[in-house]
Amino acid sequence: MDWRNIIAKNIALMLKDGDFVNLGVGVPMLVGNYIPDDITVILEGENGSAGLGRQLAFEGIYDDAETFERWENEHRGNQGNYRTGHKDMANAGSNVSTLIEGACTFDVPTSFGILRGGHLDMTVLGALQVDEYANLANWVIPGKRVNGMGGSMDILAGTKNVTIAMQHEAKDGSAKILKECTLPLTAVHCVTRVVTEKCIMEFVEGGEDAARDRNGTRRGHYRVTAMYPGVTKDEIQSACEAELEFISAAEMKAMAE
Numbered sequence: 001m002d003w004r005n006i007i008a009k010n011i012a013l014m015l016k017d018g019d020f021v022n023l024g025v026g027v028p029m030l031v032g033n034y035i036p037d038d039i040t041v042i043l044e045g046e047n048g049s050a051g052l053g054r055q056l057a058f059e060g061i062y063d064d065a066e067t068f069e070r071w072e073n074e075h076r077g078n079q080g081n082y083r084t085g086h087k088d089m090a091n092a093g094s095n096v097s098t099l100i101e102g103a104c105t106f107d108v109p110t111s112f113g114i115l116r117g118g119h120l121d122m123t124v125l126g127a128l129q130v131d132e133y134a135n136l137a138n139w140v141i142p143g144k145r146v147n148g149m150g151g152s153m154d155i156l157a158g159t160k161n162v163t164i165a166m167q168h169e170a171k172d173g174s175a176k177i178l179k180e181c182t183l184p185l186t187a188v189h190c191v192t193r194v195v196t197e198k199c200i201m202e203f204v205e206g207g208e209d210a211a212r213d214r215n216g217t218r219r220g221h222y223r224v225t226a227m228y229p230g231v232t233k234d235e236i237q238s239a240c241e242a243e244l245e246f247i248s249a250a251e252m253k254a255m256a257e
Contacts, residue, residue: 003197009034024125025093051103116158123159127166133217134191137183156187168196169239177240189217200226226253
């Protein structure tokens with residue numbers, strides 16, 4: 001299993017029956033594929049749906065324009081449905097999706113009213129950087145082209161339980177879990193936990209006497225509560241700039257493989 005699916009599977013196992021959850025673009029979208037069959041989780045699509053199913057697994061659908069156009073023609077109008085997929089039914093990442101029984105669709109203003117209104121139990125987002133102040137940077141690298149910031153800022157303003165799904169270190173080997181973010185922030189003091197392919201860590205709030213950043217946010221730290229089998233503490237800590245806390249070996253959980 002590759003790193004993306006390791007992360008997605010372990011986040012899915014955190015969800016509880018009846019949870020109302022938003023999944024961001026990228027790795028978070030894979031979480032729906034690993035939700036246990038014995039629970040019902042309502043996945044919210046920011047483009048206007050509640051009850052997204054698993055991302056449609058159709059081998060080769062995106063291989064080339066001709067294949068995708070053929071699939072669209074076979075799944076338009078009355079030819080498609082919420083169980084098998086429809087050309088107009090997609091998740092926030094514009095990937096064709098299905099719906100679970102009892103799902104509903106609505107307009108984007110209603111969707112963002114849900115997101116901003118504090119109605120979600122959890123949101124799962126990707127990240128470029130997180131830091132010891134629970135700040136998140138995930139929308140732009142200065143100097144690189146970007147389509148826009150998307151809905152993350154709205155989602156984060158209305159969600160108290162924020163799970164970050166990201167690779168433990170950047171492609172160039174640099175740290176992504178920092179003392180303080182260097183990229184433009186998406187939101188301040190919002191991260192609840194971080195799930196990587198190496199470990200799961202929870203953010204721990206700093207005390208009243210803790211240092212504060214330029215936004216006045218108290219400095220905290222990340223506590224590692226689960227590790228992927230075969231990964232060592234040194235491997236986890238050496239790839240982070242931030243200082244991590246590890247719970248005892250007796251309490252440490254093993255991530256799902």
